[in-house]
Amino acid sequence: MAAAPTKRVISLAGFGFQHAGAARPALRDVALEVDAGEYLGVLGAAGAGVSTLLTALDGVVPQLMRGETAGTVTVLGRDPRVVPVREWARHIGLVLDDPELAATQATVADEVAFGLENLGVPSTDMDARIGPALASVGLSGFEDRVPATLSGGELQRLAIACALVTGPSILVLDEPSANLDPSGRRAVYGILRRLNRDHGVTVLVADQDVEAIAADATRVVVLADGRVVADGEPGAILGRPAMLASHGVRTTDAAALAGALALGEPVPASVVGVARELTQRPGVARRPTAGVRTHGDAVISLRDVTFAYPRAERPAVASASLEVAPGEVVGVVGPNGSGKSTLGRLVGGLLRPDAGRVVVDGLDTSRHPVQALAAHVGSVFQEPGRQLFAGTVADELALGPRALGRTEGWTAGRVRQIADELGLADLLGRHPLHLGRAERKLVALGAVLATEPRVLVLDEPTTGADLRLAAFVEAQVLAAAAAGRAVLLASHDMSFLGRTAQRLVVMDGGRIVADGPTRRVFSAAPLLAAAGLEPPGVTRVALLTGELGPDPWPPVTLEEAAAALVRRADPRGEGPER
Amino acid sequence: MTLAASPFAYVPGASRLHRLSAVPKLVWLASSLAFSLATLHPLPLLGVTVVACALAVWAGAGGPMWRAMRVLGPLMASIIVLQVAAPAACPGGCTPLAALGPLTISAEALGRGVAYVARLLAMSSAGVVVLVTTRPSDLFGALRRLRVPHAVALVLATTMELVPLLGRELALVLEAQRARGLRATGFRALVPALVPVFVGAFERMGRLAIAMEARGYGAGLPRTSYRTATFGPGERILAWAGAVAGAAGVGAGLTVWSAATVPPIVVPGRAAVVIVAAAAALFASLIASTLAAIARA
Numbered sequence: 001m002a003a004a005p006t007k008r009v010i011s012l013a014g015f016g017f018q019h020a021g022a023a024r025p026a027l028r029d030v031a032l033e034v035d036a037g038e039y040l041g042v043l044g045a046a047g048a049g050v051s052t053l054l055t056a057l058d059g060v061v062p063q064l065m066r067g068e069t070a071g072t073v074t075v076l077g078r079d080p081r082v083v084p085v086r087e088w089a090r091h092i093g094l095v096l097d098d099p100e101l102a103a104t105q106a107t108v109a110d111e112v113a114f115g116l117e118n119l120g121v122p123s124t125d126m127d128a129r130i131g132p133a134l135a136s137v138g139l140s141g142f143e144d145r146v147p148a149t150l151s152g153g154e155l156q157r158l159a160i161a162c163a164l165v166t167g168p169s170i171l172v173l174d175e176p177s178a179n180l181d182p183s184g185r186r187a188v189y190g191i192l193r194r195l196n197r198d199h200g201v202t203v204l205v206a207d208q209d210v211e212a213i214a215a216d217a218t219r220v221v222v223l224a225d226g227r228v229v230a231d232g233e234p235g236a237i238l239g240r241p242a243m244l245a246s247h248g249v250r251t252t253d254a255a256a257l258a259g260a261l262a263l264g265e266p267v268p269a270s271v272v273g274v275a276r277e278l279t280q281r282p283g284v285a286r287r288p289t290a291g292v293r294t295h296g297d298a299v300i301s302l303r304d305v306t307f308a309y310p311r312a313e314r315p316a317v318a319s320a321s322l323e324v325a326p327g328e329v330v331g332v333v334g335p336n337g338s339g340k341s342t343l344g345r346l347v348g349g350l351l352r353p354d355a356g357r358v359v360v361d362g363l364d365t366s367r368h369p370v371q372a373l374a375a376h377v378g379s380v381f382q383e384p385g386r387q388l389f390a391g392t393v394a395d396e397l398a399l400g401p402r403a404l405g406r407t408e409g410w411t412a413g414r415v416r417q418i419a420d421e422l423g424l425a426d427l428l429g430r431h432p433l434h435l436g437r438a439e440r441k442l443v444a445l446g447a448v449l450a451t452e453p454r455v456l457v458l459d460e461p462t463t464g465a466d467l468r469l470a471a472f473v474e475a476q477v478l479a480a481a482a483a484g485r486a487v488l489l490a491s492h493d494m495s496f497l498g499r500t501a502q503r504l505v506v507m508d509g510g511r512i513v514a515d516g517p518t519r520r521v522f523s524a525a526p527l528l529a530a531a532g533l534e535p536p537g538v539t540r541v542a543l544l545t546g547e548l549g550p551d552p553w554p555p556v557t558l559e560e561a562a563a564a565l566v567r568r569a570d571p572r573g574e575g576p577e578r
Numbered sequence: 579m580t581l582a583a584s585p586f587a588y589v590p591g592a593s594r595l596h597r598l599s600a601v602p603k604l605v606w607l608a609s610s611l612a613f614s615l616a617t618l619h620p621l622p623l624l625g626v627t628v629v630a631c632a633l634a635v636w637a638g639a640g641g642p643m644w645r646a647m648r649v650l651g652p653l654m655a656s657i658i659v660l661q662v663a664a665p666a667a668c669p670g671g672c673t674p675l676a677a678l679g680p681l682t683i684s685a686e687a688l689g690r691g692v693a694y695v696a697r698l699l700a701m702s703s704a705g706v707v708v709l710v711t712t713r714p715s716d717l718f719g720a721l722r723r724l725r726v727p728h729a730v731a732l733v734l735a736t737t738m739e740l741v742p743l744l745g746r747e748l749a750l751v752l753e754a755q756r757a758r759g760l761r762a763t764g765f766r767a768l769v770p771a772l773v774p775v776f777v778g779a780f781e782r783m784g785r786l787a788i789a790m791e792a793r794g795y796g797a798g799l800p801r802t803s804y805r806t807a808t809f810g811p812g813e814r815i816l817a818w819a820g821a822v823a824g825a826a827g828v829g830a831g832l833t834v835w836s837a838a839t840v841p842p843i844v845v846p847g848r849a850a851v852v853i854v855a856a857a858a859a860l861f862a863s864l865i866a867s868t869l870a871a872i873a874r875a
Contacts, residue, residue, distance in 0.1 A: 055788075064788050089794030098782075101789040106588055106714045113804030118794030120802050144590060162793060350753055374759025385778050386747065387754035389770040403759040433777050447758065 009170060009202055010034035010057060014071030016226075017052055017061055026052040028226040029071070034204070036169065039196045041213035041234065042206040044223035045248030045466040046438045050206045053223065054172050056080065057204070058088035075170070089115055093163025095156075097175035097464070102159035103147035108139065111147050111158060115166045133165040137191050152336050153184025160191060171195065173205040177212070178464040181336045181492050183532030185209065189216060208466055211537065214238050214252045214269045222249055239266025248467045253495050253537025253558070260562040271537050275544035278565055298323035299454055299486045300347055305356035307346060315354070316342040318510040326454065329477060329487040331501035331518065333494070335532045338507040340490035341382075344457045347488055348379035361454045375404050377455040378448035382463060384440035388432035393424060393443055396432050400451040411450075418446040421479075422472060438469040445476060456480055456487045462496045474500055495536035498522065498556035506531055519553035541565070587642075588713055595637035595711045599809035600720035602817035603708050609824025610704035614697050616831025618840045620689075623696035630703035639710045646706045647699075652864035654695045658857040661691030668842075676847030683850045685842035691857075693840045719803045747775045 012032045018025040027049045034040060044050040055061045059080035062069050073080055076091055088094075105111040112130045121129070134140050137157040142150075147158060156176055163171060171192070177185040189212035195201040196216070207213060213220065213234065220237040222230035224247035230237050238244070241251045241259030251259075254274040258267035261278075268274045302322040308315040317339045324330050332340045345351040346358050349365040358365040361376035378400075381387055390396035397418055401411040419425045422442045427435065432443050441461075448456070458477070462470045470493075477487055477500045491497055497504065497518065504521040506514040508531050514521055521527070522535035523543065535543070535554075538561040542554045545565065555561040590596075595603075610626055617623065634643040662683050672684040709717075721730075751771045809817070831837060845853070 058792060060788055060792060064791060084796065085791045086794045086796035089792060092792075094789075094792040096785065096789050096792075098785065101782075101786055104786065104790065107590075110713070110804060114790075114795070115793040117802050117804055118796070120800045123802050123804055126802075126804050146590075166794065348757055350757055370756040371759045374757060379754075379757045381750075381754060381757075383750070383778075385781070386750045386774050387758070388774060389751075389755065389758075389760075399760070400758050433774065451759070 007036040008033060009036045009076055010204075011074045012056075012071065015056070015073050016070035017049075017056060017067055019052075019065065019067040022067070025226055026067075027056070030223075030226075030228055032221065032228060032231070034202065036202055037196070037200050039192070039203045039216060039218045040205070041210070041217035041220040042204060042223065043210060043213070043220060043237075043244075043249045044206070045468060046436060048223040048248070049226040050223055051174050052226075054174050054204060054206060055094070057170070057172055058092040058094055059083060059085045060094070086118065089168070090119055090166045091168050091170065093160070093166070093168040093171045095159045095163050095171070095173040095176055097178050099152055099155035099159055099179060100148075102155055102162055103150075105147065107143065108134070108145050108147055108150075108158060109143040112161050112165050115162055119166060129165055129167075133161040136164060136195070137161045138187065151184070152179045153181065153187060156180060156184065156188055157191065160188070164195070168201075170202045170204070173203070173207075175207055175464055176205060177207055177209055179460075181334075181532060182494075182534055183335060185212065185492075192216065208250065208464055210238065210250055211252050214255075222247060224248070235269055236266050238269035241267065245467065250467045250470075254541050257538045257541055257558050257561050257565070260558055261565060271540045271544065274541045278541070278545050297325070299326045299361050300324035300488065301357075301359040302343075302346070303357045303359075305346060305353045305358055307342060307351055307353050309342075315510050317346060317353075319356070320507075320510075320512050321356075322505060322512065322515065324455075324486045324488060326484045326486050327481050328503065329481045329489065329501045330503045330505060331497035332488060332490045332505045332507060333492070333497065333531070333533055334507035338531070339510040340507055341459050342510075343507065344379065344459050344488060344490050347455065348377050348457045349373035350379065371403075374400070374453075375451060376453055377457060378451060378453035379457045380445050380448050380459065380461065382460045384437065384444040385433060387444045387447070388440060391431060392428065393419075393430055393432055393435075394428040396443055396447050397424075397428075397450050400447055404451055414450050414452075418450050422446045422476070437464070438466065441465070441469060442472060445473065449476065449480070454485055456485055457490075458487065459490045460492065461489065462491065462493045470496065494522075494534065495538070498536045498539060499558070506533075517553065519556045522556055523554050587710070589639050589642050589710045591638050591711065593637040593711065595633060595707075598711075598816075599813045600712050600716040601723055601809050602813050602820055603712055604717070604720050604724060605817045605820035605824070607704055607708045609820050609827060611701055612824050613827030613831060614700040614704070616828045616837060617835040618690075618693040618697065618837040619835040620693050620696040620841070620843075622830075622835055623693070623700040626700040627696070627703045630700070630707045634703070634707045634710065637707070637711050639707065642710045643703065643706055646702065650698065650702055652860055654698060655857040655860035655864070657694045657698070658688075658691035658854065659861050661694065662687045662854050673842060673844065675845065675850040678851060678854065683847075683854055685844045686840070688845070688850060688853070689842040690840050692843055713805065716805045719805045722803065744775060744779055747778050748772075751775050751778075 010032065012030050015027060015030040016025050017027045030053065042050050042053065052061055055065070056073060057075050057080060061067070062081060063085050069081060080088065102111060105114055109130055112133055113126050116126050116129060130143070131140070134142060137160050139154065139157055139161060142154070147155065150158060173192070176188050180188065192203050192205065193216045196203045205213065217234045220232065220234045221228055222237060222244065229247055230243065238251045238255050241256050244251045252269045254271045255267050255269040258274045258277070263277055268277055300323065302320055305317060305320045306315050307317045320343065332343055334340055342351065346353060346365070347360060349360065349368070349370045352366045360373060363373060363376060365373060388396055390399055394415055397415040398411045401414055419428055422445065424439070424442060424446060427439060432440060435443065445461070461473045465473065474496065477489065480487055489497065489501060501518050503516065504518045505512055506521060506527065513531070514524065514527055522539045528534060536556065538558050539554050539556050542561050542564060555564050614623060614626060631643055634640055663681060668684065668686040672686055675683045675685055675688065677683070748771060751774050755771060
């Protein structure tokens with residue numbers, strides 16, 4: 001590449017920020033220099049200060065979110081604390097984590113035009129700029145669609161088009177893939193890659209899902225507790241799983257596997273890299289892995305269930321049959337709109353089938369009111385804020401048991417137990433809606449667990465979750481299964497499903513197109529690809545090395561993969577202790 | 579994603595009415611509303627309604643118009659019931675038509691009920707036909723063209739956005755409550771639901787404000803408009819004609835069709851009973867379905 005003089009576009013020194021009324025600063029002593037054309041992945045656990053840092057670049061912090069700043073910040077030679085937020089629109093495109101925020105106008109074309117209108121671009125010039133902006137995100141032909149009717153993935157691409165249309169040289173994205181299915185996620189990251197490589201746009205992106213960042217970013221910055229704790233090449237940063245884990249940050253599946261195999265840091269972060277490293281080592285180990293233990297008759301039973309929403313063109317769930325035994329964890333996967341959430345609502349009794357039968361813990365959901373089912377099946381929805389009604393966390397956890405008529409003594413004991421298990425003991429007196437998103441999610445989960453339902457239905461429990469929250473959720477799912485509860489998980493998070501679900505149900509267009517052991521479904525590449533899915537990184541490493549573990553199917557958890565691959569990793573044949 | 583389709587939302591289409599500039603449409607709407615407020619004579623008001631419905635059908639928006647009218651049905655029924663049950667004094671003496679138990683149905687009360695229903699029909703049908711055939715952005719372009727301050731237009735837009743948003747949030751919260759086994763009904767269910775609904779809605783509005791400002795939106799800056807409210811000479815004439823018709827209508831309302839005199843409606847006693855009973859049944863069904871919905875929740 002020609003040695004073009006690099007241009008510094010972002011420069012922070014000793015930068016700090018404390019939200020008005022907050023006990024601790026959100027950012028402390030941040031030093032960061034970004035050159036034009038870089039592609040920066042910004043990683044951090046919930047509360048690490050990632051969103052604050054990103055929104056400080058165009059002055060949202062501190063102009064719209066008040067507080068005290070310290071140090072200096074310079075973007076394109078100017079101070080974003082002084083230049084009004086709206087004037088940054090032509091220089092910085094900001095995409096927030098909720099794609100629905102991009103649905104404010106009547107049509108897609110109007111939505112994109114909004115930014116141009118604000119800048120006073122003559123209306124005769126607008127179409128010439130809207131067309132290319134939509135084309136660059138693959139939404140040509142969508143001009144007259146109503147934004148609110150787009151899928152989550154299409155909306156997120158529209159949000160990027162809206163940010164691009166004003167011609168910014170810097171694009172800042174906060175969790176752009178949080179609500180997207182795997183194919184939507186790939187589309188968004190493909191756009192970012194093209195914008196960065198072909199058009200020289202400087203990209204800063206924060207995401208809990210680091211797989212795409214590992215593949216595309218030119219640099220990774222890690223924040224913890226408001227400070228920059230690591231800054232360097234993606235390989236050098238993501239190849240240190242232990243360091244990242246200590247800051248509550250996830251690395252790629254493949255790097256975590258390589259770390260468990262003690263390949264020597266920095267470990268390779270990509271599936272291909274880890275597989276290549278492993279295939280250069282001799283020896284094959286095959287260790288038995290624990291089988292699935294379920295007991296008793298099915299506690300969830302769907303027979304030929306069909307359900308259509310009013311005025312829908314086709315049923316959301318069509319002729320679905322499914323049985324889940326106590327102690328079994330079943331993952332439901334499929335693209336957005338495939339019927340996963342509807343299936344969960346049918347099991348939770350919130351929807352009643354148009355045809356067929358849904359029996360949960362012996363109760364036909366068509367014959368019992370939802371409230372009567374609540375003692376038997378607990379549903380946790382995607383958005384935690386909408387399921388919290390009480391004035392304190394303690395009351396929230398007690399709400400379910402009290403509604404079921406449990407004694408105050410029993411309820412108090414159960415609340416303490418749940419609070420200890422979920423790490424909520426210090427928050428019992430707080431208002432649930434004053435908590436952060438991760439804590440709200442835990443309270444919502446705890447509130448459902450409090451009634452000890454025999455069936456749990458969780459909708460996207462790890463979406464946007466940082467490492468700590470995901471670990472809590474995972475532990476609760478496994479504990480629930482060990483206690484004999486049946487768990488139904490609708491999720492896009494394949495590594496989470498690999499670690500928790502013994503069985504996967506694949507949905508597409510409202511139909512169940514596959515139902516089998518997780519490892520078998522993960523090895524059925526054409527089936528997964530048709531549904532826009534991909535097995536987790538550890539499984540892909542094992543498939544690439546031909547290391548399939550004890551049975552003909554590949555390993556699906558880090559531990560299984562490590563066990564299967566342990567001799568390759570260690571030529572002396574002594575695997576790391578588990 | 580479940581989006582409650584509002585019967586008042588824009589329905590894309592390619593009819594003449596869709597393509598007509600929003601400026602004459604807004605002028606005619608304003609004139610119709612002014613006329614409807616100036617008179618209480620049912621015949622001219624029903625005339626406005628018939629024209630508005632015919633235009634909606636012509637523009638292929640008969641379905642949304644029908645849904646909007648159906649939403650208003652119970653409200654119209656309640657107007658008739660209340661006018662008959664609690665009649666205002668008749669200045670020239672009441673003309674009894676029939677007795678329904680302790681109630682006496684008078685021609686004046688029936689006339690007043692029908693007149694208010696006709697006014698409601700005229701105003702809502704005129705509003706619906708404009709809203710469903712005009713892109714909101716065109717509507718705001720036209721408001722700007724008519725020198726309505728931008729802040730007022732934005733408040734209108736935000737309110738139109740907020741109502742369905744609150745409805746969606748409430749449905750989700752009530753669903754979550756039922757899933758938790760809460761048996762509270764009526765206000766006891768609604769009150770705890772309102773906290774998360776409003777917290778959720780305001781959080782969203784706050785984030786929306788940040789997102790919009792980051793896209794360059796701000797008060798006091800020269801703004802352009804993607805959909806400029808262009809209108810040809812024909813449309814200009816149409817707009818002026820609307821203004822003239824509005825002035826004439828208000829003039830008529832102040833004179834021949836004065837709102838001060840509501841024509842009594844004299845029908846055979848049995849017909850009066852049927853009208854009032856039908857309205858009462860519709861009104862009761864609304865109350866019953868609301869109670870049932872609350873009980874189910």
